[in-house]
Amino acid sequence: MKANKMLFPYDRYAKLTEINMPVAVLTHPLALRLRESRSMANSITVRKTYTFQLYRCDKKDENLRHKIFVASTIWNHFIKLQRRYYRMTGKYISYNRMSQHVLKLRKMKRFALWQDLHSQACQNVCRRIDDGYQRFFKGLNERPPGFKKPHKYKSFTLPQKEKSYKLVDYNRNREKGNDKWTRERGIIRIDGVDYKFVQHRPIHGTIKTLTVKRDSVGRLWLFFSVAEDISIEQASTGKSGGLDFGLKTFLTDDEGRAWSHPQFFAQGLRKTRTLHRQLSHKVKGSNRYKQAKRNLATHSATVANRRRDFHFKLAHQLCDEYDIIYLEDLNLEGMKRLWGRKVSDLAFAQFVNILEWVALKRGKQVVKIDRWYPSTQTCSHCQYVNQQITLRDREWCCPACGTHHQRDHNAAKNIKTAGASVGLSERASDAGSPAHSC
Numbered sequence: 001m002k003a004n005k006m007l008f009p010y011d012r013y014a015k016l017t018e019i020n021m022p023v024a025v026l027t028h029p030l031a032l033r034l035r036e037s038r039s040m041a042n043s044i045t046v047r048k049t050y051t052f053q054l055y056r057c058d059k060k061d062e063n064l065r066h067k068i069f070v071a072s073t074i075w076n077h078f079i080k081l082q083r084r085y086y087r088m089t090g091k092y093i094s095y096n097r098m099s100q101h102v103l104k105l106r107k108m109k110r111f112a113l114w115q116d117l118h119s120q121a122c123q124n125v126c127r128r129i130d131d132g133y134q135r136f137f138k139g140l141n142e143r144p145p146g147f148k149k150p151h152k153y154k155s156f157t158l159p160q161k162e163k164s165y166k167l168v169d170y171n172r173n174r175e176k177g178n179d180k181w182t183r184e185r186g187i188i189r190i191d192g193v194d195y196k197f198v199q200h201r202p203i204h205g206t207i208k209t210l211t212v213k214r215d216s217v218g219r220l221w222l223f224f225s226v227a228e229d230i231s232i233e234q235a236s237t238g239k240s241g242g243l244d245f246g247l248k249t250f251l252t253d254d255e256g257r258a259w260s261h262p263q264f265f266a267q268g269l270r271k272t273r274t275l276h277r278q279l280s281h282k283v284k285g286s287n288r289y290k291q292a293k294r295n296l297a298t299h300s301a302t303v304a305n306r307r308r309d310f311h312f313k314l315a316h317q318l319c320d321e322y323d324i325i326y327l328e329d330l331n332l333e334g335m336k337r338l339w340g341r342k343v344s345d346l347a348f349a350q351f352v353n354i355l356e357w358v359a360l361k362r363g364k365q366v367v368k369i370d371r372w373y374p375s376t377q378t379c380s381h382c383q384y385v386n387q388q389i390t391l392r393d394r395e396w397c398c399p400a401c402g403t404h405h406q407r408d409h410n411a412a413k414n415i416k417t418a419g420a421s422v423g424l425s426e427r428a429s430d431a432g433s434p435a436h437s438c
Contacts, residue, residue, distance in 0.1 A: 043231045044360075050203050052186070054220040055196040063193055064212055064220055070117040072153035074102065074125045079147055082129070095130035099123040117156065118164045118191065124157040155213035158190070165190045165210050167203075188222065197222055204228050216297035232363045240324035242416025244375065244408045245348050247339060248394075251314075252408035254416045259314060264306045265345040268299060275299055311351045315358040323364055326419035327352065329371040367419040379403060380413035 054061070078098055085093055102122045105111045114122060132145035158164040168187040186199030205228025213221045242254040250261035275296040282289035318325060335343045356366045377389050384400035394407050
C-alpha cells in the first residue's frame with residue numbers, strides 16, 4: 001500500500017502560542033452542527049437527533065447485537081493494522097485506503113463474518129477510527145484510538161437510507177375493536193428484518209444517518225440524525241441577566257435569586273453503594289453477576305435522566321425570563337480535581353449545552369465571558385479588585401468603597417457587566433464597518 005505522508009505525532013506537542021481571548025464570546029451548541037441560516041424567514045437548518053427505543057424481542061434483537069459484535073471485530077482489526085503499519089513505515093493509513101481495504105476483506109473467506117454487517121456500516125467503522133486519529137493529531141485527544149472489548153463496543157451506523165434500512169410503518173394510537181388504543185409504534189426494516197420501536201413523536205426533516213446503539217442496561221436504541229428546518233421564536237422580554245455557577249447554590253443571578261441543584265447522584269448514593277456491594281459479592285461472569293450489573297446500570301441511567309430533565313426545565317425557565325444570558329467559561333476539569341464528585345453531580349457543562357440549544361430554538365443568546373476574568377474578586381460598585389478573597393469568604397466588604405457584597409450575587413453582577421460591555425463594543429464595530437451589497 002502506498003504510504004501516507006502524515007506521521008504519527010507520538011512525541012509531545014510543542015507548546016502552542018498564547019492567544020489573547022476577548023472577555024466574552026458568543027457561542028452556539030457544540031452538538032448542534034449549524035448548517036445554514038436564513039434570517040429573512042427566521043428559520044435555520046440544523047442537524048438534530050431523534051432517539052427511539054426498540055421494543056424488546058430477543059430473537060430479533062440478537063441480530064442487531066451480532067452486528068454490533070461484527071463492528072467491534074472490524075474496529076480491532078484496523079486498530080491492529082494501523083499500529084503494525086506505523087511500526088513498519090512510521091506512516092498513517094488514510095480513511096480512503098481503509099474504506100477500500102475493508103470492502104476487499106469482506107469478500108475473502110477468512111472475513112466472511114463481516115458480510116453480516118452492511119458494507120456502508122463497515123466503512124463507517126473506518127470513519128470512526130480516522131476521526132479518532134485526526135483528533136489525536138490535532139491534540140484534542142491525549143492518545144490515539146485503542147482496542148475495545150466486544151461488550152464495550154456499543155453501536156454501528158448506517159449512512160444511507162433505502163439501501164441499508166427503511167421506515168416501513170408508523171401508527172399513532174390506532175383504535176382497537178374493544179374501545180382501546182394501541183401503543184405508539186413504528187416499524188423499521190434493517191437488512192430485511194422488521195423491528196418495532198416506540199415512535200413517540202414524528203420525525204421531521206431529511207434523515208441522514210441511522211445509528212443502532214446498545215446502552216449499559218442492554219436496551220437497544222435508534223438514533224436518527226436529520227437535517228431539519230426549525231423556526232425561531234420572536235418572543236422578547238427585553239431583559240438580560242448574569243448567572244454565576246457555584247457549589248453551594250447551582251446558579252445565582254444578578255438580582256440575587258438563587259437556584260439550588262437537587263444533586264440526584266447524592267440522593268441515590270446509598271442505593272448506589274448497595275448495588276455496588278451486591279455486585280462485588282457475585283461471581284464474575286455468572287447470571288447473577290450480569291443481573292446485578294444491569295441493576296446498577298439501570299439506577300445510573302435513572303439518575304442521569306432525572307438530572308437531564310431538571311436541566312431542560314431550568315433552561316426553559318431562564319429563557320422565559322431573559323433574552324441574553326451571560327455565563328462564565330469555567331475550568332470544570334480543574335474543579336473536579338478539587339471537589340470531585342459534587343462537580344460531576346451538578347453537570348454544569350451539560351446544562352450549558354442544553355441552555356445553548358434551548359436558547360437557539362427560542363431566539364435567545366448565551367454569552368460566555370473569559371474564565372480568567374476576576375468576577376468574584378471585583379467590586380461591582382467601584383470595580384476595585386480585592387485579591388485577598390479566598391474560597392471560604394462567602395461575604396466581603398470592598399476596601400475602596402466599603403460596599404458589602406454577597407459572593408455569588410456580586411459575581412453575577414460582574415458577569416453581566418463584562419458580557420454587556422463586550423457586546424456593545426462588538427455591535428459598535430459592526431455598525432462602523434462599511435456595508436456590503438449583495
